[in-house]
Amino acid sequence: MSVLARSIGNAFRNKVRTAAVVAVLAVAIGLALAMLVANQAVAGKVAELHASVGTVLTVNPAGGQGFEGGGEPLTADQATTAAAVPNVSTVVGTKALRLRNAAAAAAQTAAGAQGGPGAQGGPGGPGGQSATTVTTSLTAAVDAGTLGNRNQSATGSTGATGTSGTAAPAPAFSVPITATGIGAEVDTTGKALGLTAGTGLGDYTSASTGALLGTTLAEKNGLTVGSTFTINDQSFTVAGLFDAGTAFGNNALYLTLPTAQTLAELPGELSTMIVTVNSMENVDAAKTALQAALGTDKADVSQGQRNLETAVSSLGSVKNISFIAFVAALATAGLIILLIMVMLVRERRREIGVLKAIGAPNRTIGLQFVLEALVLVAMGSVVGAAVASFASGGIASALISSNTATAATVAGQRGVPGGPGAGLAGGAGFPGGNPLGGASQLLTSVTASASPGVIAAGIAAVFGVAIIGALVPALLTARIRPIEVLRGE
Secondary structure, three states: OOHHHHHHHOOOHHHHHHHHHHHHHHHHHHHHHHHHHHHHHHHHHHHHHHHHHHOEEEEEEEEEOOOEEEOOOHHHHEEEEEEEEOOOOEEEEEEEEEEEEEHHHHHHHHHOOOOOHHHHHHHOOOOOOOOOEEEEOOOOOOOHHHHHHHHHHHHHOOOEEEOOOEEEEOOOOOOOOOEEEEEEOEEEOOEOOOEEEEOOOOOOOOOOOOEOOOOOHHHHHOOOOEEEEEOEEEEEEEEEEEEOOOOHHHHEEEEEEEHHHHHHOOEEEEEEEEEEEEOHHHHHHHHHHHHHHHHHOOOEOOOOOOHHHHHHHHHHHHHHHHHHHHHHHHHHHHHHHHHEEEEEEEEHHHHHHHHOOOOOOHHHHHHHHHHHHHHHHHHHHEEEEEHHHHHHHHHHHHHHHHHHHHHHHHHHHHOOOOOOOOOOOOOOOOOOOOOOOOHHHHHHHOOOOOHHHHHHHHHHHHHHHHHHHHHHHHHHHHHOOOHHHHHHO
C-alpha cells in the first residue's frame, strides 16, 4: 500500500475523532482566514485614502467657499503659480455654475419674482456667477421639499404684489442643478470620476459640447449616453454617466472648464483649485508653501480631509488588530495539529516500530504522518473557508465600527469640528455632531470580500504550519530504535 493511501486511510480510521478534529480545525482556520480577509480589506482602504483623499488640498478665494462668502475670483495665472510649488503634482481648476430649469426661470420672471439662488446670477460664490441666468432644459432630480422652499423664502424671493396689495403666490421653486467645469477627469474632491456608462470628455482643457451627468439627473430627464439637452439654448450631448453616491452629488453634471467659463461669461476665472500633493508626508509643507505663494489675502488653502488623519490611524489600528488575530488563530491551528499528531504518534508507536524493523526510512514515516495531518487540514480548510466567507464581513464591520467610535471620541476631545457639513466638503460643521463628519462614511464603507487570492494565501500558511506540527513529533518518534518500541509494547 502506498504512503498516500495509508495516510488517507489512517485519517479516517476513527470517524468520530476525525469529525471532531476537523470541526475544531475549521473554527481556528476560519477565524484565521476571516482576520486575513479583514486585514487585506482595511489595508486596501488605507492605501486608497492615502492615494486619493489624504493628499488633496482645496484652494478657494479668500473669504469664499462654494457659493457662499465674498472675495475675489481665482485665475488661471494663480493655477500656474500653484503648479510650480514644490511637492505639488497636479492642479485642477474648476468653475461652478448653478443651472435653472428654463421653464421655471421663465415662470418666475413672468411672475415678477426675484431670482433665488442661482437665478439672475444668484449669490456669487468663488469666481462669482454670471450676471445672467444660466438656464437648461434639464429638470432637477431633487425636489425642493420643505428645506428647499424654506431656503428659497429666506433669500427674499417672494411673489409679486398685485394691484390689490396682496402678495401673489410665487411659482413653485425648483432646486438648481450644479454644473462644474473641470480641467481633468476628477470630481471636486480630487478623486477620479466613477463613470457607470459611456466615456469621459477627452481633453478637459478644450471647449466641448459633451457632458457627464449624474445617474439620477439623467434618469429624471430620461437621458442616456448619446442623448442631448440644452444649456443656454446650446445643445450638449451626454458622453457618460457617473454615480457620486449621494442625491445632491447626482443632481449635477460636469463640463470641460473652458465650456463652463464661456457659459458663465467669465473666461479665465476659476471657482476652486484642486491641488494634489505627491505624498501625505509633504501635505503640510505644500499647504504652507501654497498659502505663501498665492497670498493670504487672495486665497484660502484648506485640507478638507484633515480629520481623516485620526480616521486613518483608526483604520491602522484595525489593520494591526486583525493581523495579530490572524497570527494568533494560525498559531492556534498549528498547536491543535501538533497536539493531535503527538497523540496519534504515541498511539502508533508499535506501527512505527514495525515499519522501522522492515526497513522504512525516517522520511517515509514522517511523510506518512504529514500527509495524514494535511488530509485533516484540507477538510478543515474547506469548512473554514466557507466560515470565513460569511464571517469576514461581520468581523471587519465590528472591528471598524468600534475603532471608528474611538477615533470619533478622540477627535471630539481634540476639538475637531464635526456635525453636518464637516468632513468631505470641508464645512465648519456644528458642535456636538460626529467629529469625523463625512470621513466616517469613508471608513465604514470598507468592504471585506473573501477573494480567492487572499484565501489561497491563508490556506497556504495553514498548510505550512500543519507540516511543521505533524513532522516534528513524527520524526522524533521515528528516531527510536525498533527493538525499544517493540519491547515497550
